[in-house]
Amino acid sequence: MPILEARDITKTYNGRDGNPLTVLDNTSIAIEKGSIVTIVGASGCGKSTLLHILGGLDRPDSGTVLWQEESIYDMGKEILAKFRNKNLGFVFQFHHLLPEFTAVENIMMPALIGNATEQQAKEKALLLLRDFGIADRAEHRPTQLSGGEQQRVAMARALINDPDLILADEPTGNLDERNTEILLDLLYDIRRKKDVSILLITHEKNIAERSDLVYELSHGKLAEL
Numbered sequence: 540m541p542i543l544e545a546r547d548i549t550k551t552y553n554g555r556d557g558n559p560l561t562v563l564d565n566t567s568i569a570i571e572k573g574s575i576v577t578i579v580g581a582s583g584c585g586k587s588t589l590l591h592i593l594g595g596l597d598r599p600d601s602g603t604v605l606w607q608e609e610s611i612y613d614m615g616k617e618i619l620a621k622f623r624n625k626n627l628g629f630v631f632q633f634h635h636l637l638p639e640f641t642a643v644e645n646i647m648m649p650a651l652i653g654n655a656t657e658q659q660a661k662e663k664a665l666l667l668l669r670d671f672g673i674a675d676r677a678e679h680r681p682t683q684l685s686g687g688e689q690q691r692v693a694m695a696r697a698l699i700n701d702p703d704l705i706l707a708d709e710p711t712g713n714l715d716e717r718n719t720e721i722l723l724d725l726l727y728d729i730r731r732k733k734d735v736s737i738l739l740i741t742h743e744k745n746i747a748e749r750s751d752l753v754y755e756l757s758h759g760k761l762a763e764l
């Protein structure tokens with residue numbers, strides 16, 4: 540049974556020229572437990588839209604997204620927010636760390652929202668920082684961290700609630716080659732240790748090569764490569 544499945548998803552925006560722009564056209568995808576799935580495709584083809592729909596951040600015009608066979612868009616708003624906090628970890632190209640908080644506080648945030656105590660959240664956040672090789676940066680604010688360090692903090696934040704699925708949109712998009720490798724090695728390590736599923740959007744060929752399944756999104760449809 541797939542951990543997450545999208546069936547017959549369609550999404551149309553109002554295009555810049557005033558005409559409707561269909562970015563997802565009756566397309567489907569299933570993500571199996573513990574698998575790493577990559578989606579590639581030309582800029583503007585709808586990859587982020589799909590990731591947002593899969594993660595319950597945006598709604599399709601038609602179609603369903605099932606989490607272990609339960610429709611996520613049939614959950615009420617609050618239940619959906621709780622579901623996301625508990626089961627999903629999001630990593631974006633621009634990490635969206637909160638600038639006024641330190642690295643460890645940023646990582647703790649989803650755990651505190653999920654009702655962990657301050658002490659539980661802090662212990663776990665510090666462990667993640669240690670695993671990611673940046674324990675000595677715990678008290679730094681985002682502007683005091685390098686791009687690669689910021690992205691590792693963002694990933695630690697995505698992992699603090701032990702999600703079953705990580706949704707990553709160009710997670711290495713603004714990193715150099717070395718930091719890209721570090722981040723990827725961490726992702727693969729996490730999959731190995733925790734059997735977490737990972738859905739990645741990327742332009743980078745070497746990431747796609749290391750995935751279990753690669754899909755290309757083109758003209759609203761996903762095709763396995």
Ligand SMILES: Nc1ncnc2c1ncn2[C@@H]1O[C@H](COP(=O)(O)OP(=O)(O)OP(=O)(O)O)[C@@H](O)[C@H]1O
Pocket residue numbers: 552553554560562580581582583584585586587588589
């Ligand atoms: N809220 C919106 N309203 C109108 N058009 C939108 C909206 N969001 C996205 N679009 C358009 O839909 C298309 C798909 O956008 P999306 O961000 O999903 O593509 P993408 O494949 O992730 O692109 P990139 O690789 O450049 O990040 C683009 O043409 C974009 O301009």
